[in-house]
Ligand SMILES: NC(=O)c1ccc[n+]([C@@H]2O[C@H](COP(=O)([O-])OP(=O)(O)OC[C@H]3O[C@@H](n4cnc5c(N)ncnc54)[C@H](O)[C@@H]3O)[C@@H](O)[C@H]2O)c1
């Protein structure tokens with residue numbers, strides 16, 4: 209039955225309130241308006257940023273909402289004026305848009321895009337500042353411009369990347385967030401050179417992708433730091449060459465690393481979201497040139513600090529969103545790299561579950577063995 213132009217009723221996991229279990233509801237998804245795309249989401253993974261917003265600590269978190277931003281699917285229909293994708297295209301929704309026309313996109317200095325950010329930060333669509341999700345007339349907010357915990361979602365056309373239809377959607381859904389973030393933090397944000405010494409704080413999906421990116425960039429030493437030593441063995445497969453558990457040292461971790469590296473590392477990456485670790489990551493960098501990249505997302509109200517002398521003496525503090533990748537143009541290239549076996553993706557998937565089990569899937573994320581859980585949306 210043709211669904212174009214019709215409201216679709218489908219299953220979605222709704223976050224009614226912070227920290228309360230998600231509820232699988234029958235949600236009405238309105239047709240896409242001008243400049244919008246309705247996507248049938250086939251697979252979605254869970255990211256720690258979903259858990260962060262769900263916890264109530266995200267200043268942009270609005271409830272009730274449909275969370276989710278790491279997914280893949282097929283275009284069901286497009287609104288007026290949409291030309292770069294059409295019904296049937298295989299796509300990855302992109303929480304970081306790319307319009308190609310705004311001040312940010314044209315700057316050549318950033319992957320951030322300003323076209324729809326004001327709307328995606330408040331859970332609505334740009335054209336009428338309304339949501340396309342509702343339950344029996346009650347409006348439900350969008351999240352990050354993606355809301356992939358729904359069998360159907362509506363996104364802005366600037367927030368969807370068309371990919372090679374050969375790619376397995378149950379795998380490449382991961383290219384919507386965590387893996388590109390880690391790889392790009394190394395390749396685009398830090399621009400790690402061959403021979404560099406790298407420190408990675410946090411060996412979850414993002415930290416492991418940093419290690420993978422650093423190995424590909426030719427780093428000579430990749431030091432993995434985690435408070436859970438069980439993470440170390442697996443991290444070797446992603447490129448980490450040595451490991452430190454801060455709990456096994458009395459000295460501050462930055463001092464331990466400086467002592468081990470003749471004055472500090474060339475590049476460090478904070479992949480946890482802990483502001484004390486962000487400080488340590490900066491302070492373990494080499495005087496004169498060491499660069500530290502903040503990747504982890506810290507809760508509302510948290511602030512970073514260090515002695516300004518750390519920067520006066522040449523260390524550089526940076527951050528990255530989606531690893532600096534321009535989403536619509538570069539996500540398809542990452543998919544191609546995966547198909548050519550140039551980057552890992554399957555190795556980050558530790559669990560496969562269904563939408564119905566989404567609360568159990570979030571519980572699993574606290575399990576030390578878990579990297580990414582992929583949900584099949586239609587089982
Ligand atoms: N900037 C971006 O674009 C972007 C994109 C995706 C995810 N993120 C953020 O990146 C962070 C990491 O995501 P993830 O999925 O890899 O998370 P994760 O929870 O799987 O991994 C975090 C790791 O840090 C370790 N850890 C916790 N506290 C530590 C400490 N004090 N010292 C050392 N290690 C510690 C944990 O044991 C775990 O292995 C999250 O904050 C997430 O929200 C940012």
Ligand SMILES: N[C@@H](CCC(=O)N[C@@H](CSCO)C(=O)NCC(=O)O)C(=O)O
Nearest residue numbers: 255257266267268304385505508529530
């Ligand atoms: N609303 C949050 C922002 C959190 C944040 O920093 N998000 C990252 C992506 S995390 C993906 O897992 C990001 O890309 N930020 C840039 C942007 O949102 O435009 C808060 O305010 O804390």
Ligand SMILES: [Zn+2]
Nearest residue numbers: 255257385386
């Ligand atoms: Zn994410």
Ligand SMILES: [Zn+2]
Nearest residue numbers: 307310313321
């Ligand atoms: Zn733009």
